[in-house]
Amino acid sequence: MRIFFLDQSGKPGGAELCLIDIAKPYSHRALVGLFADGAFKDLLEQNHIPVEVLTTQTIQVRKESSLVQGLKSLRQLAPLITKVIKKVREYDLIYANTQKALVVGALASFFSRRPLVYHLHDILSIEHFSQTNLRIAINLANRCASLVIANSQASKTAFIQAGGRSDIIEVVYNGFDPKIYRTNESEINKLQQELGLQGKFVVGHFSRLAPWKGQHILIDAIAKCPQEVTVILVGDALFGEQDYVKQLQQQVADLELENRVKFLGFRSDIPQLMATCDLVAHTSTSPEPFGRVIVEAMLCGKPVVAAKAGGVMELVEHGLNGFLVTPGEPQELAQVIITCLQETEITATIANNARTSASRRFDVATINQQIAQLLSQRF
Ligand code: UDP
Numbered sequence: 001m002r003i004f005f006l007d008q009s010g011k012p013g014g015a016e017l018c019l020i021d022i023a024k025p026y027s028h029r030a031l032v033g034l035f036a037d038g039a040f041k042d043l044l045e046q047n048h049i050p051v052e053v054l055t056t057q058t059i060q061v062r063k064e065s066s067l068v069q070g071l072k073s074l075r076q077l078a079p080l081i082t083k084v085i086k087k088v089r090e091y092d093l094i095y096a097n098t099q100k101a102l103v104v105g106a107l108a109s110f111f112s113r114r115p116l117v118y119h120l121h122d123i124l125s126i127e128h129f130s131q132t133n134l135r136i137a138i139n140l141a142n143r144c145a146s147l148v149i150a151n152s153q154a155s156k157t158a159f160i161q162a163g164g165r166s167d168i169i170e171v172v173y174n175g176f177d178p179k180i181y182r183t184n185e186s187e188i189n190k191l192q193q194e195l196g197l198q199g200k201f202v203v204g205h206f207s208r209l210a211p212w213k214g215q216h217i218l219i220d221a222i223a224k225c226p227q228e229v230t231v232i233l234v235g236d237a238l239f240g241e242q243d244y245v246k247q248l249q250q251q252v253a254d255l256e257l258e259n260r261v262k263f264l265g266f267r268s269d270i271p272q273l274m275a276t277c278d279l280v281a282h283t284s285t286s287p288e289p290f291g292r293v294i295v296e297a298m299l300c301g302k303p304v305v306a307a308k309a310g311g312v313m314e315l316v317e318h319g320l321n322g323f324l325v326t327p328g329e330p331q332e333l334a335q336v337i338i339t340c341l342q343e344t345e346i347t348a349t350i351a352n353n354a355r356t357s358a359s360r361r362f363d364v365a366t367i368n369q370q371i372a373q374l375l376s377q378r379f
């Protein structure tokens, strides 16, 4: 099957990293079309997946856009849509991986008569999107997509609640290669030394810096923990959240935590960095659609504490393979951090359970088979 994948981002967020794994098996007969240049393109090339940047013009529409802004951006999209319609003639299927890709893909599908698949990586609710954007996404998916793949049951439920058709949507979780998450001890010791983490109890946070990812909750929580508890914040502001970065830096200064919070920026050595941690924290304040970082930490055999909402509840069972806390509650989070610091045996058992269950449930080979089956059944 020849697939034309579309993704709006030039930067490698979770949806883009997931797309690399999905596109790989089709790479000899596929093309990934991007709506921006950047590090995601380089990653696709490193993975030998054909890629083309289809436009370098910024598409102005944002998650919270109004109808007027939406219509303006539609005019802006016209040359891009025309380009996609021309190119798609060489492919059997359009696979839209993001919301703007859905808009472009739906119109291209209509004019080219190629079927459309929409991979839904978001919880389509007003917590995350404007009413206008929600309506556009649901209407286009309902009318134009032959199949919607949701990254969790939570994303599927929100889609249906927002008016999405239940007969076109299937859940497929993100897949991971467990081998990548087995690390070498001497390499980890070296990294620990480089980062000055020896002798500390390290809590890692591995998300782009954005208000809803809740890094501020973790900073508040460690102010309530013993001195040896140190935080590494891994990730960058990928989508222009510079004010939030300043706010986090100010919070660290106000709480006099400069020696206990390290901002490491965007990194490509996630498994190695996770291996230097004693605990990985996920602190999203709005429901997380899936949460790749949680599964990655589990595959590294690290205990995870995660915000109890959205897809996270399909990944973590409290006390069995991780810990769940109320989103936005630093006190509760601090309590779990202190428990992990003190109850090392129970925590290690939980982390081991996590590695076993995550390796079984999220193996990329099985996940890719699920996608192949869905595509071959429908097209
Ligand atoms: N990630 C990364 N480098 C960083 C921070 C994060 O490669 O510095 C990766 C992380 O390992 C995960 C992805 O970015 O695979 C984030 O995906 P997730 O589903 O957790 O959240 P999203 O950002 O997609 O909402």
Ligand code: GLC
Residues within 6 Å of the ligand: 013, 014, 015, 018, 121, 122, 151, 174, 288, 289, 290, 291, 292, 293
């Ligand atoms: C999106 C979601 C994230 C999910 C990722 C991969 O970026 O925000 O929760 O893990 O897609 O599906």
